[in-house]
Amino acid sequence: MSRITLSEVAADAGVSRATVSMVLNDNPLVAAATRERVRESLARLEYVYDRSAAALRKRQTQAVGMVITQLTNPYFAEFAEGIQAELDEHRMDVLLGVSGEDPARQERVLRSMSERRVDGIVCIPAQGSRAETFEALRMPLLMLARRIDGLEADYVGADNSKGAFSAAEHLISQHGSRRLAFVGGFEDSSARRERLGGFMEAVHRHDMDVSTDRMPTCPPDRRQARAAGARLLAADPTVDAVVCFNDVVAFGVLDAVADAGFQVGSDVRVIGFDDVHDAELARPSLASVAVPAVAAGRGAARMLLTRISQPRTEHESFILPTELKPRETCGCLTEAGA
Numbered sequence: 001m002s003r004i005t006l007s008e009v010a011a012d013a014g015v016s017r018a019t020v021s022m023v024l025n026d027n028p029l030v031a032a033a034t035r036e037r038v039r040e041s042l043a044r045l046e047y048v049y050d051r052s053a054a055a056l057r058k059r060q061t062q063a064v065g066m067v068i069t070q071l072t073n074p075y076f077a078e079f080a081e082g083i084q085a086e087l088d089e090h091r092m093d094v095l096l097g098v099s100g101e102d103p104a105r106q107e108r109v110l111r112s113m114s115e116r117r118v119d120g121i122v123c124i125p126a127q128g129s130r131a132e133t134f135e136a137l138r139m140p141l142l143m144l145a146r147r148i149d150g151l152e153a154d155y156v157g158a159d160n161s162k163g164a165f166s167a168a169e170h171l172i173s174q175h176g177s178r179r180l181a182f183v184g185g186f187e188d189s190s191a192r193r194e195r196l197g198g199f200m201e202a203v204h205r206h207d208m209d210v211s212t213d214r215m216p217t218c219p220p221d222r223r224q225a226r227a228a229g230a231r232l233l234a235a236d237p238t239v240d241a242v243v244c245f246n247d248v249v250a251f252g253v254l255d256a257v258a259d260a261g262f263q264v265g266s267d268v269r270v271i272g273f274d275d276v277h278d279a280e281l282a283r284p285s286l287a288s289v290a291v292p293a294v295a296a297g298r299g300a301a302r303m304l305l306t307r308i309s310q311p312r313t314e315h316e317s318f319i320l321p322t323e324l325k326p327r328e329t330c331g332c333l334t335e336a337g338a
Contacts, residue, residue: 004047013041026091063093064304065113065121069101073220073248074276075293076124079144082297083122090305092119099126101219107133114139120304127186127219140307144300147190154307156300156318158273160194161201163289163322167243167271168202170324175269175331177241181214181232183253184225184245192217192245195273199243220245225252226259233260233268240268241330247272247279247288254286254329265331275325284328296320 010017015038022030023038030038041047066083068076084094095118097109106126110133113121120140131151134141142154164182171177182199185192196215203210213235218228225244229252233239237260244250250272257268264270264284272279275290299318306313326332 004045009038009041009045009047012045013038062091063095063116063118064301065095065097065110065116065118067097067099067106067109067113067121067123069099069124069126070220071098073246074278075246075248075274075291076145078276078293079124079297079300082294082299083301084297085294086298086301087305101127103128103130103133110134110137120308122300122304127189140304140311142300142304142307144296145191149190152315154303154315154317156296156303156320157191158289158291158296158320159322160191161198163273163291163324164195164198164243165202166198166322166324167273167287167289168199169205170326171241171243171269171271171330172202172206172208174326175241177269178208179214179236179238179240180208180210181216181236181239181242182210182245183216183228183232183242184218184220184249186219187217195243195245214239218249220248222248222252222255225249226255227252229253229256230259233257233262242268242270244270244272247274247276247286250286250288250329251282254284265328269331270329271324272329279325280327285333287327287330287332288325290323290325291320 006017006020010020020038023035064087070076087094095113099106103126114137122142122144124144125146125148129148131148134151145157147155182196216228216232218224233256242253244253250270253270254264257264262268272286272288275288279286279288303318
């Protein structure tokens, strides 16, 4: 079957081809009765909008690419919800790709999106990403949650240092913890560096120190975090508090604490980072540093849209505020109910 053309729709509706095009683009200048007649013709003739042809005419596809590292990380899913919600208001679509922390796969996905002429790309860069990969795209870019050394691009992320500082300070000042540990994240991750820096600032403020043995790295994966937590507690059972790179890591550390026979919230206190939806619902409820993910996604989308419309403006960073949410795993709610 041949594709129905705009001219055929125009003839059926008794209007000009230009009027049909204006209806397809939601032009407010078309009278309501005419718009309804055109839409009836579009439906009756089963017209299919040729988005690629329109993109060539407008030099825009009305689509944005989003590349994330994991589908299993609920925080990234919340980011995506915020981005989609904002772009919905601009009648734009999101094309999703998943790198799996593999730079080679990420490069293939980015190239594919570029070939499809998306208007811009939001990316949580994979571990080991290089600046050259993104510079070669020559299109509007925004980095989400992680920075790439040497890459000039817009960025949206949490106030990692302040958030981790507040977690460690809470454990020390409110609960008297003295044998703290920091678990998780890739060693060369910008987010881990910033969060570990805030954690160490709080520790040093209280004239304490943390050995490298109590700062193990691991991917943001629950199973691997459980193994890292088990090794930490087996090597040093005096650890009494753990600040985790994110909530996924924290859930793994909670598994390890239970496996070792310790009581969460008293023997070992645990605080995560991100405050995903399940953190408060878990039992025991997970204490966490909250970062507004949906708001972050919306902010990222708005920033990218600005970059698309004003490509020569200076690059910007949008740093999200953090807020500590004390709960059972740090001992707050448990002690309050005792």
